[in-house]
Amino acid sequence: MTLKLYSHPLASYCWKPLIALYDNDIAFETVEVNLGDDASRSAFSAVWPLLKFPVLVDDDRGQTVIGSAAVIDYVDRFAAPPAPMIPADPDLGWQARMWDRLFDDHFQTPMQQMVGDALRSPRDRDAFGLGKARDELRAAYPVFEERLPADGWCLGEMFTLADCSALPALFWADTVEPFSADHPKLTAYLKRLKARPSAARVLKEAEPFFAWFPRDPKPRI
Numbered sequence: 001m002t003l004k005l006y007s008h009p010l011a012s013y014c015w016k017p018l019i020a021l022y023d024n025d026i027a028f029e030t031v032e033v034n035l036g037d038d039a040s041r042s043a044f045s046a047v048w049p050l051l052k053f054p055v056l057v058d059d060d061r062g063q064t065v066i067g068s069a070a071v072i073d074y075v076d077r078f079a080a081p082p083a084p085m086i087p088a089d090p091d092l093g094w095q096a097r098m099w100d101r102l103f104d105d106h107f108q109t110p111m112q113q114m115v116g117d118a119l120r121s122p123r124d125r126d127a128f129g130l131g132k133a134r135d136e137l138r139a140a141y142p143v144f145e146e147r148l149p150a151d152g153w154c155l156g157e158m159f160t161l162a163d164c165s166a167l168p169a170l171f172w173a174d175t176v177e178p179f180s181a182d183h184p185k186l187t188a189y190l191k192r193l194k195a196r197p198s199a200a201r202v203l204k205e206a207e208p209f210f211a212w213f214p215r216d217p218k219p220r221i
């Protein structure tokens with residue numbers, strides 16, 4: 001199987017499939033997308049004209065897989081991973097998918113709005129939208145704090161799609177709106193995630209790009 005992952009080391013959604021691929025030791029080639037570079041942008045546009053990544057291309061099967069969760073699902077089905085990220089148990093399966101959505105909707109989305117605002121020129125910034133995004137993160141923290149387990153992974157012993165999703169969600173949310181003493185479970189879960197070798201590798205590869213992060217404080221592993 002010849003897999004190509006279009007991604008960027010700083011792109012939070014790309015971390016999800018990267019963690020899944022590294023965790024299962026699946027061979028793939030990375031194509032780094034730089035939307036600020038005309039050649040890279042136009043090459044990527046031929047793959048996916050809407051210019052969002054990650055995108056996985058499987059040359060052997062002639063498939064283009066768009067979106068972080070779809071890439072993990074595809075790899076689970078066709079790359080024969082030793083430990084699939086979407087559990088075969090139906091109840092664990094829907095829960096893994098649900099938590100993936102929840103981390104995206106309630107952490108990644110507001111976090112990306114805050115980062116997106118910082119990328120605009122001061123004239124185009126949106127103080128109302130920024131405050132709303134921060135409020136959404138602040139509202140999510142106690143809800144997740146109550147529902148996440150005190151140890152292990154999101155669904156217990158098995159490392160799943162939910163955990164692949166949680167690492168970038170929690171890491172970047174904690175960067176833009178730090179967890180506090182009120183969030184011991186979120187803090188401890190993020191620490192456990194960072195220590196997972198696949199996640200630690202993703203973080204190490206992203207670290208040289210942290211200086212480009214458009215807000216202060218810069219991210220720290």
Ligand SMILES: N[C@@H](CCC(=O)N[C@@H](CS)C(=O)NCC(=O)O)C(=O)O
Binds near residue numbers: 067069
């Ligand atoms: N729902 C998509 C979100 C993809 C997404 O927003 N990716 C960001 C990078 S983290 C992106 O492509 N940003 C480029 C842009 O918006 O111009 C997924 O799960 O993959």
